[in-house]
Amino acid sequence: MNHFSNVFKYNQIRPILVDTFADNRHDWEHTDSADEYAAIKSDGYHMHNVREKRWANYSIKAPLKKQASFLIETDIEFIDKGEFGQAGILWGWDKNNGYANRFSISSDGQRVNILCFEKDHFRVTYRFLKLMKKNNSKVYKLKIMKSGEYYFFMINDELINIANEYHFLSPNAKVGYYVEDRKSTRLNSSHEWISRMPSSA
Numbered sequence: 192m193n194h195f196s197n198v199f200k201y202n203q204i205r206p207i208l209v210d211t212f213a214d215n216r217h218d219w220e221h222t223d224s225a226d227e228y229a230a231i232k233s234d235g236y237h238m239h240n241v242r243e244k245r246w247a248n249y250s251i252k253a254p255l256k257k258q259a260s261f262l263i264e265t266d267i268e269f270i271d272k273g274e275f276g277q278a279g280i281l282w283g284w285d286k287n288n289g290y291a292n293r294f295s296i297s298s299d300g301q302r303v304n305i306l307c308f309e310k311d312h313f314r315v316t317y318r319f320l321k322l323m324k325k326n327n328s329k330v331y332k333l334k335i336m337k338s339g340e341y342y343f344f345m346i347n348d349e350l351i352n353i354a355n356e357y358h359f360l361s362p363n364a365k366v367g368y369y370v371e372d373r374k375s376t377r378l379n380s381s382h383e384w385i386s387r388m389p390s391s392a
Contacts, residue, residue: 250367
């Protein structure tokens with residue numbers, strides 16, 4: 192954590208939601224059907240989407256404010272490695288207008304996407320794609336830091352992109368996880384959601 196404090200000159204770190212998934216105190220979505228499965232088990236939060244050409248999301252009400260600076264951090268493990276399919280963080284998700292922000296990585300670790308998109312992907316108002324070097328990791332640490340007007344996106348502590356907040360929906364809606372079709376993922380006990388208050392420059 193000191194790495195971010197030094198680089199971005201942050202202090203007064205204040206956790207607003209920390210979840211190890213030992214229980215479901217934050218009321219994460221649970222479902223068990225022929226199309227999808229989501230449940231908290233002894234080793235983390237499992238999400239499995241078997242539907243074709245339809246993504247799934249599992250979310251809670253965001254403990255975030257539009258003007259706040261914050262850090263969202265999570266470890267995502269792909270249970271079924273493969274060439275296709277992505278999973279990641281979904282924030283600003285508003286079912287009323289059908290749009291969401293997304294930061295995701297493919298199960299082979301080679302493609303990273305950052306989007307503001309309509310739920311059926313008919314319209315994408317912001318898109319950033321980065322190709323990564325192939326690796327054999329099953330677990331990826333995704334971080335979204337918002338500092339002032341800017342978002343910083345990181346994977347395994349590597350800075351992927353910096354973008355202005357006007358590209359994205361307000362964060363004070365739903366926050367959770369994006370899982371593409373035919374993907375199984377697990378969030379392990381190092382999962383955290385943390386708010387940080389910026390010091391003066």
